Amino acid sequence: MVLRLVEFSETSFVVTLLTRDLGRISALAKGARRLKSPFEGSLDLLSVCRIVLISKPGDSLDLLTESKLRRRFRGAERSLDRTYAGYYVAEMLRLLIDDDDPHEQLFELTLATLGQIDGHGPVAATLLAFDCQSLRILGHGPSLAACTHCGVAVTRSRGRTPFSLEGGGVVCRDCRPRQASLLMVSAEALGALDVLLKSPPARPSEAAPPGLQQSVSSAPQGPPSQPLEHAVGAVAELQTRPSGPTPAPDETLFPIQHLLLDLRPAIATELRSLINRYFQCLLGRAPRMQNHLSHVT
Ligand SMILES: [Zn+2]
Numbered sequence: 001m002v003l004r005l006v007e008f009s010e011t012s013f014v015v016t017l018l019t020r021d022l023g024r025i026s027a028l029a030k031g032a033r034r035l036k037s038p039f040e041g042s043l044d045l046l047s048v049c050r051i052v053l054i055s056k057p058g059d060s061l062d063l064l065t066e067s068k069l070r071r072r073f074r075g076a077e078r079s080l081d082r083t084y085a086g087y088y089v090a091e092m093l094r095l096l097i098d099d100d101d102p103h104e105q106l107f108e109l110t111l112a113t114l115g116q117i118d119g120h121g122p123v124a125a126t127l128l129a130f131d132c133q134s135l136r137i138l139g140h141g142p143s144l145a146a147c148t149h150c151g152v153a154v155t156r157s158r159g160r161t162p163f164s165l166e167g168g169g170v171v172c173r174d175c176r177p178r179q180a181s182l183l184m185v186s187a188e189a190l191g192a193l194d195v196l197l198k199s200p201p202a203r204p205s206e207a208a209p210p211g212l213q214q215s216v217s218s219a220p221q222g223p224p225s226q227p228l229e230h231a232v233g234a235v236a237e238l239q240t241r242p243s244g245p246t247p248a249p250d251e252t253l254f255p256i257q258h259l260l261l262d263l264r265p266a267i268a269t270e271l272r273s274l275i276n277r278y279f280q281c282l283l284g285r286a287p288r289m290q291n292h293l294s295h296v297t
Pocket residue numbers: 147148149150151152171172173174175176
């Protein structure tokens with residue numbers, strides 16, 4: 001999947017790609033800017049391609065020798081919001097992961113996310129699911145069960161729970177006075193966040209290729225979560241959206257539909273703001289595309 005294209009010479013691009021097997025890589029696509037190129041116009045932002053790569057030793061850029069288009073990103077034909085949402089996903093993948101650090105689940109999540117954005121999926125709910133699941137897969141998810149300062153279990157009240165952006169999660173009553181700049185997060189938003197940070201249910205075994213079930217179920221679970229009865233309560237309160245049109249085969253590998261929560265607007269806004277600020281703290285700056293999506297809820 002193409003995450004970025006940078007002009008390298010009159011005829012070539014340096015391409016940043018997210019690949020299933022190698023993670024994020026950069027490669028030189030010689031001649032890609034020519035009208036008649038071996039890449040047949042497949043190298044567009046967010047295009048999904050099958051590629052042939054020649055690995056170069058040391059610091060030299062790998063060489064992309066062939067690329068066949070499998071799916072083009074069509075968000076731009078639908079709406080500006082869907083276009084920006086696609087750009088946001090590409091930006092986050094550039095910011096969140098390092099080169100040569102493969103995460104197959106993240107690749108599948110990205111395909112499923114673009115399938116929703118590109119089609120008729122709910123943009124804001126899809127981006128929330130993408131953000132939370134990429135945090136989970138990369139092990140950066142916030143702690144919602146234990147105090148990020150002292151580690152004791154935090155019992156949530158019906159009211160608001162203090163959340164430390166710098167600490168990366170909730171804060172207990174005792175530690176609260178010693179923490180600066182806390183956000184107060186509603187119980188409903190925390191409940192939704194809990195659902196969004198969980199591994200989605202595995203696909204039915206008959207639909208899964210051998211090995212996938214295992215890789216899904218053995219994936220890191222992220223930080224410990226709130227006690228089970230609370231979590232079940234939160235799940236029961238939230239309605240997932242009815243599944244949309246049947247997704248293409250590429251998209252079924254990550255069951256993102258289970259995570260497209262139909263939240264009340266106030267809660268969706270609260271959660272979006274919390275996640276935005278969480279990313280700003282994690283990355284040390286705001287992703288550029290965050291601003292362009294501020295009205296999408
Ligand atoms: Zn504490």
